[in-house]
Amino acid sequence: MSIVVNLEGSLSSEKVDDPGHTTAYEANFKLKKAIGENIPLDTIFTPEKIAAGDKAISDSRNQFFIVATAEIEKLLTLVNSESIDINKVLPEVARITASLKGEGEIHGFLLIQKICSHLLDTCQDQDDNSATKLGLIRDLLQAMHFAVKHEVKDDGGDTGRALLADMSHYREQKKTKTRS
Amino acid sequence: MPKEPNSRKTAGGTSLDKVNLMVVDGSAKSGELIKSILVELGFNNVFIASDGYQGVKMIREKHIDLVFTDWELFVLKKPLLAADPAESSDVPKADAEIKPEIKPEIKPLNGALFVKRLRGSTSSPNPFIPVIMLLPKVNDNDIAEARDAGVNEIVLKPFCAGDLCQKVISIIDKPRIFVTSGTYKGPCRRLAATPLPKESSERRIREIRLIRIDEHRR
Numbered sequence: 121m122s123i124v125v126n127l128e129g130s131l132s133s134e135k136v137d138d139p140g141h142t143t144a145y146e147a148n149f150k151l152k153k154a155i156g157e158n159i160p161l162d163t164i165f166t167p168e169k170i171a172a173g174d175k176a177i178s179d180s181r182n183q184f185f186i187v188a189t190a191e192i193e194k195l196l197t198l199v200n201s202e203s204i205d206i207n208k209v210l211p212e213v214a215r216i217t218a219s220l221k222g223e224g225e226i227h228g229f230l231l232i233q234k235i236c237s238h239l240l241d242t243c244q245d246q247d248d249n250s251a252t253k254l255g256l257i258r259d260l261l262q263a264m265h266f267a268v269k270h271e272v273k274d275d276g277g278d279t280g281r282a283l284l285a286d287m288s289h290y291r292e293q294k295k296t297k298t299r300s
Numbered sequence: 301m302p303k304e305p306n307s308r309k310t311a312g313g314t315s316l317d318k319v320n321l322m323v324v325d326g327s328a329k330s331g332e333l334i335k336s337i338l339v340e341l342g343f344n345n346v347f348i349a350s351d352g353y354q355g356v357k358m359i360r361e362k363h364i365d366l367v368f369t370d371w372e373l374f375v376l377k378k379p380l381l382a383a384d385p386a387e388s389s390d391v392p393k394a395d396a397e398i399k400p401e402i403k404p405e406i407k408p409l410n411g412a413l414f415v416k417r418l419r420g421s422t423s424s425p426n427p428f429i430p431v432i433m434l435l436p437k438v439n440d441n442d443i444a445e446a447r448d449a450g451v452n453e454i455v456l457k458p459f460c461a462g463d464l465c466q467k468v469i470s471i472i473d474k475p476r477i478f479v480t481s482g483t484y485k486g487p488c489r490r491l492a493a494t495p496l497p498k499e500s501s502e503r504r505i506r507e508i509r510l511i512r513i514d515e516h517r518r
Contacts, residue, residue, distance in 0.1 A: 151430065164316075164342075165342070165465040169461075170341070171461075172341075172461075173340040173461025177337060177460065177461065180333050180336075215328075218327050219329040219330070220327075221327060222326070222372075223327065223333060225457045226333060226457055
């Protein structure tokens with residue numbers, strides 16, 4: 121075992137032939153220096169700052185359903201319009217769904233997370249049948265509308281779980297119909 | 301809406317003004333939310349990247365000191381970094397000014413792959429950069445995948461501000477050595493301080509080179 125300490129800071133790019141060879145590096149991060157090497161770590165984040173951070177989360181949570189309902193209704197109008205090119209609408213559906221999913225995850229809104237996952241998977245499916253895809257997206261957006269309008273914050277209980285099971289089964293059925 | 305701070309000083313006189321943070325999140329809203337939490341915690345310089353490609357570019361351009369990345373980075377228009385054929389044996393170059401190669405294929409990229417490329421690609425702007433991954437509580441496989449990609453810490457969603465603070469402090473207070481081997485590049489994954497039996501030697505690491513790496517400064 122050899123120990124080499126190189127204080128110059130530049131790494132050599134030696135090639136190592138032995139695949140079992142492991143090298144360890146001690147990286148001197150600026151993070152600690154910038155914060156202050158001798159500062160007690162428990163003083164960096166004061167209780168007031170942590171409370172302010174938590175308030176940002178709770179403010180976002182309080183606004184979530186209002187904003188989400190408006191956005192889903194906008195998407196429903198979009199996908200239900202008469203002459204619609206699904207491939208032009210998909211990016212917008214994916215963008216808003218991704219946004220709601222991310223925020224839903226931070227707040228722990230499980231049913232909303234799951235519906236958004238289904239929606240995103242549908243958007244990304246390589247299914248060429250636009251009618252099938254459009255039908256699925258409409259159904260999923262309706263489910264999403266239900267969840268946000270009723271401010272479902274968890275998995276929706278038995279109803280929510282049954283809804284998710286139905287969605288998975290429905291998607292598989294529609295895919296099978298498309299293939300046949 | 302929180303007011304924009306001029307300079308946030310802690311009780312001990314430290315400032316977080318010099319620290320550059322990056323949040324990589326495909327969801328615009330959650331990226332903004334995480335940024336607002338970090339700003340409330342005292343970090344003034346928080347940048348948001350919407351995908352891995354943008355994240356890599358930002359690390360280089362903004363001299364990022366700490367990355368928060370989401371597990372899912374599904375908004376990807378360009379490939380992240382070239383897949384290096386010699387990835388497993390190349391020593392990462394922290395200071396190299398190498399532009400990412402653009403390949404025509406586009407593939408879905410999750411956060412774990414972004415981190416893996418950051419750690420292992422020869423064109424990575426800083427393979428040693430500390431990374432905290434934000435992961436929804438789904439299954440243990442995702443957690444293992446995140447760990448094996450080379451993240452420093454994991455925060456499970458839903459989280460509170462205190463969870464983020466705890467992980468930042470952990471990175472500062474308990475820095476782990478960075479390990480490169482044939483199959484893994486990243487912070488040492490062994491967290492348990494299991495003592496070796498008497499009269500045995502550390503066989504897992506064939507060679508320990510303690511090389512201090514001073515990151516390039518602005």
